[in-house]
Amino acid sequence: MNTEILVTGGAGFIGSNFVLHWVHSGKGRVINLDALTYASHLGNLDSLAGNPDHTFVQGNICDAEFVANIFATHKPKAVIHFAAESHVDRSIVGPDAFLKTNIDGTFTLLQAARTYMATLSEDEKKAFRFVHVSTDEVYGTLGPDDPAFSESTPYAPNSPYAASKAASDFLARAWFHTYNLPVLVTNCSNNYGPCQFPEKLIPLIIANALAGKSLPIYGDGLQVRDWLFVKDHCRAIIDVLEKGRLGQTYNIGGRNQRSNLEVVKTICALLDELVPSSPHKPHNQLITYVKDRPGHDRRYAIDADKIERELKWKPEESFETGIRKTVEWYLANGRWIEAVTGTAYQQWVSLNYADRKSQS
Known part of the structure; x- marks a missing residue:
């Protein structure tokens, strides 16, 4: 497939990795729509500067007129919808932003795609796709x-x-069943890798450990997640776009279940190895157990049999190879960490951890 697609949230963590993978793979042009909220960073896309296959447009998916104009102007052949508020802790503190972006924004985008599709020829309608990326x-x-x-x-x-x-x-x-919009839905496990905003567990631990700050572990740290390297996720989404059955849901997982505590200790061991001159070695001495968050899910695990069977996709990275690549990327990109952890980030960290006294 070599075509022009619309990517929402393409300056965020998963979205920017997807845009880079798509363009560098020669898949075609990308119209990258992003509101540039706190978790988005245009620096993620520096390697695409001047590339005619990447067009960045700043805007909000909740703005119906603006979104409709994007479709009318650029006439994409597909939509990959990443744009979302995604941090559980922030949703507990301020749920209204999550309802607005994740629900109202998705509604606005679905309506715009439906209206746009009505203007297409029959062949264009058959080729059009809307991939909704979920969790x-x-x-x-x-x-x-x-x-x-x-x-x-x-x-x-x-x-x-x-x-x-x-x-x-x-x-x-509903838009698939009621309006025949050619929708596909993906539900992924916990992503990790380059360019992830340091409010999430893995980049937070790396950034804090390098700075000699405490490494906060919620509760007993035995919450289990299935970890998926972001580039494997990007490949899976392309497979769903190109080969998935319309109206279907595809679960995407890394088959790498690890407890939060195990993840943190693995990162500490890698930093001990890769930064032998660190004054904070051994980095696991920085681990601090803090008050758990409300309603913290105990375990996630993904059965990825369907996508592996139907689309012949499988993750290429084990957790061991993926986490090493991730730590190495953050070590090589200290300026990126500095750029995204400014005053607003520090204020959020202070707010989120203010009442989480050490349990150790």
């Missing part, structure tokens, strides 16, 4: 011995973030 958190939480989430697992969201994403998934499904 495994819509499925709720698992016990230690429960089977992994499959595409038929009932939704049971436990955080404002997860609830807003569940609602957006249902909207995408």
Whole structure:
């Protein structure tokens, strides 16, 4: 497929990795629509400066007139919808932004795509696709011995973030069944890799450890997540776009279940190895157990059999190879960390951890 696509949220973590992968793979042109909120960073896309296959447009997906104009002007052949508020802790503090972006924004985008599709020829309609990128958190939480989430697992969201994403998934499904919009939905496990904003666990731990700050572990640290290297996720989304069955949901996971504590200790060991002159060695001495967040899901795990069977996709990175590449990227990109951890970030960290006294 060599075509022009519209990517929403393409300056954020997963979105920017996807845009880079798409353009550098010669897949075609990208119209990159991003509101440039706190978690977006144009520096992620520096390697595309001057590249005619990348057009950046700043704007909000909740602005119906603006979004309609994007479709009319650029006439994309597909939409990859990443744009979302995604941090659970922020959704607990301020859920309104999550409802607005994740629900209202998705509705606005679906409506604009529906109106735009009506202007296309029959052949163009057959080729058009709308890929809605979502999360495994819509499925709720698992016990230690429960089977992994499959595409038929009932939704049971436990955080404002997860609830807003569940609602957006249902909207995408409804627009397929009611309006014949050619929608595909993906639900991924926890992503990690280059360019992830340091409010999330892995980049937070790396940044704090390098600075000699405490490494906060919620509760007992035994919450389990299935970790997916972001570039594997990007490949999966392209497979869904190009080969997925319309109206279907595809779960995307790394088959790498690790507890939060295990992840943190792995990062500390890598930093001990890769930064032997660090004055903070051993870095695991910085680990601090703090008050858990409300409604913290205990375990996520993804059954990726469907996408592996139907689309022949499999993750290329193990957790061991992926986390090493991730730590090495952050070590090589200290200026990036400085650029995204300014005053607003520091204020958020102070707010989020203010009442999380050390439990150790």
